[in-house]
Amino acid sequence: MALAGEVLDTTERLRGLSVAWDALAVERGLPFCSPAWMLAWWRHVAAPRAALRAVAVRDGDELVAIAPFYTDRRPGRPTRYRLLGASTSHRVEPLAKPGREQEAAAVIARALAGVEPRADMIRFESVDAGSGWPARIADAWPDGRRPLTLREWAGPAPTATLDGLTFDAWMQGKSRNFRSQAGRMRRRLETRGARFAVASTEQELERGLAAFARLHHARWQDRGGSVALDASVERALAEAGRALLASGRFRLMSIEAEGKTISAHIFVAAGGEVSYWNGGFDEEWAADQPSMRALVAAIEDAFERSDRRLDLGGGEEPYKHRLADGEDLLETALVVPRGRRYLLTKLQLAPHRLRREVARRLSDETRARVRNELSRLPGVGRSRRKGR
Numbered sequence: 001m002a003l004a005g006e007v008l009d010t011t012e013r014l015r016g017l018s019v020a021w022d023a024l025a026v027e028r029g030l031p032f033c034s035p036a037w038m039l040a041w042w043r044h045v046a047a048p049r050a051a052l053r054a055v056a057v058r059d060g061d062e063l064v065a066i067a068p069f070y071t072d073r074r075p076g077r078p079t080r081y082r083l084l085g086a087s088t089s090h091r092v093e094p095l096a097k098p099g100r101e102q103e104a105a106a107v108i109a110r111a112l113a114g115v116e117p118r119a120d121m122i123r124f125e126s127v128d129a130g131s132g133w134p135a136r137i138a139d140a141w142p143d144g145r146r147p148l149t150l151r152e153w154a155g156p157a158p159t160a161t162l163d164g165l166t167f168d169a170w171m172q173g174k175s176r177n178f179r180s181q182a183g184r185m186r187r188r189l190e191t192r193g194a195r196f197a198v199a200s201t202e203q204e205l206e207r208g209l210a211a212f213a214r215l216h217h218a219r220w221q222d223r224g225g226s227v228a229l230d231a232s233v234e235r236a237l238a239e240a241g242r243a244l245l246a247s248g249r250f251r252l253m254s255i256e257a258e259g260k261t262i263s264a265h266i267f268v269a270a271g272g273e274v275s276y277w278n279g280g281f282d283e284e285w286a287a288d289q290p291s292m293r294a295l296v297a298a299i300e301d302a303f304e305r306s307d308r309r310l311d312l313g314g315g316e317e318p319y320k321h322r323l324a325d326g327e328d329l330l331e332t333a334l335v336v337p338r339g340r341r342y343l344l345t346k347l348q349l350a351p352h353r354l355r356r357e358v359a360r361r362l363s364d365e366t367r368a369r370v371r372n373e374l375s376r377l378p379g380v381g382r383s384r385r386k387g388r
Helices: 011-015 018-028 035-044 101-113 133-139 167-172 174-190 202-223 229-244 284-286 290-304 318-323 342-361 364-375
Strands: 004-008 051-059 060-073 080-085 121-128 149-161 196-197 250-257 260-271 273-281 308-310 327-335
Touching: 004 101, 011 035, 011 051, 018 060, 018 260, 035 229, 051 101, 060 101, 060 229, 101 133, 101 318, 121 133, 121 149, 121 167, 133 149, 133 327, 149 318, 149 342, 167 174, 167 290, 174 290, 196 290, 202 229, 202 250, 202 260, 202 273, 229 250, 229 260, 229 308, 260 290, 273 284, 273 290, 284 290, 290 308, 290 318, 327 342
Parallel strands: 080 121, 273 308
Antiparallel strands: 004 051, 051 060, 060 080, 121 327, 149 308, 149 327, 196 250, 250 260, 260 273
């Protein structure tokens, strides 16, 4: 039986696939591709002008793949198709049963080629470079003219292997200095009455998310504000957290001391993969390294749950490399169909590509200085989202 594709344009129709959709996210080990996470993002973070264009692929009654796209349309700009959660999460991509990716991609490509509004570009943001989805969609495009594919960005995502180890064995693989510092700092925190805990009730979740937001914003307030967190994202975190809390897949690791939360970090899990989302800590406790202590405690908790790997997300921050033993490559890739707006879309992409090439030639120090100066300009560097 040939696979059948269907475009879903309402939240209700998409929610009806939640059980099978979530099973695919667990099978593929992609925490931010779960319906609980993506639909919470859609409800609270997506712009009001956005429209659902999710593609479900079935083999009879079985859901074989799902590509939860939405339209991003701005006056005078190309119509972009993006995946739910893309502005807030990494590794969000279509999901397909193992071994059926290529045939599912053909159905998804046909659906995207025929749906309105026509896609001027399809954007895969911070996906694993080895996922293959941009190339699959381009190769399967049905009009006989392969779309242009462009890599817009690429960067590392440090990872920590847990599978086949114990927490003690993992610690033994770290440097003597790391082990000594970890033990000393944890003992110092505990001497001051610190308590490490993962939220397990809705009351603890609500209190922990409020502390997380307070700590995170405090860390960024003198640097132009957070580009990751605003009120709409906070609402999405609360909804996703409530949905995933009982299964242990939304984990808020906190350190409490002297009557207040001094560190709070968010992780989301699926199928043995644990993805770090973000965190914050109290500057007054910086000497005790509460963020690193919380991350190590979260790794110990992951071992207790028999997880296989910790994904620390995109970026080359030194703390990630202290925890990591591996690294994936993430990329943002564009698929640009050769329709009537193809040349216009290419022209509008050109300035961005030029800026990227200039940035690539700058030293790390110069790039950091430019980012810092831009962050001080009103309205620059801060994402502005409206509730949905």
